[in-house]
Amino acid sequence: MQKYGHELRLEGDINISPYREKWILDNIDEETKKWLKKDAEFFLHQSLSTPCLDVLNSCKGIYLEDLQGRKIMDFHGNNVHQVGFANPYVIDAVKKQLDILPFSTRRYTNIKIIELAEKLAQIAPGTLNKVLFAPGATSAVGIALKLARIATGRFKVVSMWDSFHGASLDAISVGGESAFSKGMGPLLPGVEHVLPVNNYRCIMGECDICDLKCVEYLGNVLEKAGDVGAVILETVRNTDVQLPPSGYFNEIRKLCDRHGVLLILDETAISLGRTGRMFAFEHYGIVPDMVVIGKGLGGGIFPMAALIAKEELDVAQHFSIGHYTHEKSPVGAAAALATIEFIQKENLLVHCEKMGSYMYQRLKKLREKYSLIGDVRGIGLLFAVELVKNRKTKEPAVDETEKIMYSCLEKGLSFKISHGNIITLSPPLVIRQEEIDLAIEILDKAIAEVNE
Ligand SMILES: Cc1ncc(COP(=O)(O)O)c(C=O)c1O
Numbered sequence: 360m361q362k363y364g365h366e367l368r369l370e371g372d373i374n375i376s377p378y379r380e381k382w383i384l385d386n387i388d389e390e391t392k393k394w395l396k397k398d399a400e401f402f403l404h405q406s407l408s409t410p411c412l413d414v415l416n417s418c419k420g421i422y423l424e425d426l427q428g429r430k431i432m433d434f435h436g437n438n439v440h441q442v443g444f445a446n447p448y449v450i451d452a453v454k455k456q457l458d459i460l461p462f463s464t465r466r467y468t469n470i471k472i473i474e475l476a477e478k479l480a481q482i483a484p485g486t487l488n489k490v491l492f493a494p495g496a497t498s499a500v501g502i503a504l505k506l507a508r509i510a511t512g513r514f515k516v517v518s519m520w521d522s523f524h525g526a527s528l529d530a531i532s533v534g535g536e537s538a539f540s541k542g543m544g545p546l547l548p549g550v551e552h553v554l555p556v557n558n559y560r561c562i563m564g565e566c567d568i569c570d571l572k573c574v575e576y577l578g579n580v581l582e583k584a585g586d587v588g589a590v591i592l593e594t595v596r597n598t599d600v601q602l603p604p605s606g607y608f609n610e611i612r613k614l615c616d617r618h619g620v621l622l623i624l625d626e627t628a629i630s631l632g633r634t635g636r637m638f639a640f641e642h643y644g645i646v647p648d649m650v651v652i653g654k655g656l657g658g659g660i661f662p663m664a665a666l667i668a669k670e671e672l673d674v675a676q677h678f679s680i681g682h683y684t685h686e687k688s689p690v691g692a693a694a695a696l697a698t699i700e701f702i703q704k705e706n707l708l709v710h711c712e713k714m715g716s717y718m719y720q721r722l723k724k725l726r727e728k729y730s731l732i733g734d735v736r737g738i739g740l741l742f743a744v745e746l747v748k749n750r751k752t753k754e755p756a757v758d759e760t761e762k763i764m765y766s767c768l769e770k771g772l773s774f775k776i777s778h779g780n781i782i783t784l785s786p787p788l789v790i791r792q793e794e795i796d797l798a799i800e801i802l803d804k805a806i807a808e809v810n811e
Pocket residue numbers: 494495496497498500523524525526593597625626627628653654664
């Protein structure tokens with residue numbers, strides 16, 4: 360990665376670049392500039408955020424609208440927008456709840472949060488029947504790590520290079536992106552990183568013919584490191600969308616069982632429908648010991664995340680493992696329940712698979728047309744379009760990717776860039792076929808501008 364000098368672009372597009380400056384110059388009016396300046400004045404500056412690109416005024420369905428009235432299809436949405444922005448069914452549920460019980464003080468519970476816990480236990484397979492809620496998935500990951508220590512009496516964790524589990528110190532310790540941990544000093548002790556799945560550039564060789572060497576290596580680490588309490592990984596990464604090869608999760612499940620290690624899957628960005636199933640692990644025929652969900656759980660309205668654990672892991676009565684102020688938020692619960700109900704009543708899982716396979720075919724056609732596209736990977740309505748200067752050397756086409764992103768923004772399509780050269784596309788699951796066509800048309804035009 361460093362070879363190509365884009366190490367700062369690991370998680371997303373960077374917010375200080377000549378392309379960004381030019382885009383603002385060409386597209387932003389004086390009124391918006393005034394607000395951007397104020398944002399930069401009062402917010403701590405940080406990568407991937409302030410200084411910001413533009414100022415939003417509203418959002419609805421698959422669209423954002425900025426202060427200048429520009430409408431943008433949002434294929435990014437931080438993955439909170441499965442049911443579309445400002446979904447009326449969810450908003451209605453939140454409004455009703457606000458009038459009855461907006462907050463639940465500690466020592467008390469409330470009916471909405473109990474109903475949500477029951478609903479999650481219902482939709483999660485096996486004995487994944489116990490939950491704790493938190494305002495963000497970073498905190499839910501922290502709860503999972505603590506529970507694993509208590510349940511196993513072991514403190515070590517094995518996680519994946521390149522992974523992301525949140526931005527707190529414990530989460531960046533198990534995360535595998537240097538952009539978050541570099542310069543931060545000592546992290547959590549006892550974390551071992553191993554190789555993640557990489558369908559396109561794995562140093563072990565091609566995914567489907569290497570005989571799961573990365574899992575063999577994980578087994579080696581579990582054996583040699585000893586004292587490992589948990590393995591944590593994202594079922595499918597929301598950034599570069601690497602798809603587990605056949606047998607991958609079965610073997611990991613077996614390894615964990617053999618070594619008495621708990622398997623924690625982080626599905627913050629991909630659960631509740633994104634992959635065409637409520638939980639992505641359902642594609643792979645295994646059940647983890649714990650799963651972390653978040654983002655879209657709050658319907659794109661309320662910050663909500665959850666740890667769902669097997670009931671056998673209800674062993675921490677004497678510890679405060681998830682002591683969060685909004686732990687039993689009735690408003691968050693109303694948003695989450697309405698979100699899940701909407702996904703079910705609108706058959707969004709089936710719709711996602713249908714739209715997903717249509718979009719995949721359209722993206723594959725783009726790959727046939729442009730040599731700049733090295734690879735297209737996807738599951739449900741989550742895609743990675745990996746851009747390379749040369750299909751043989753696979754040199755990442757970083758500048759080209761950034762140019763394409765700004766061109767698409769100008770034409771009305773927003774998405775995330777991962778690793779500097781990957782276009783990550785995750786549209787709302789309510790998207791219609793003609794909207795996918797429009798987005799592909801925009802992408803097609805923008806790629807044509809830079810493909811030589
Ligand atoms: C896989 C994964 N885990 C954890 C997090 C952290 O979530 P939050 O920002 O809600 O704390 C994210 C956020 O992007 C994520 O994608």
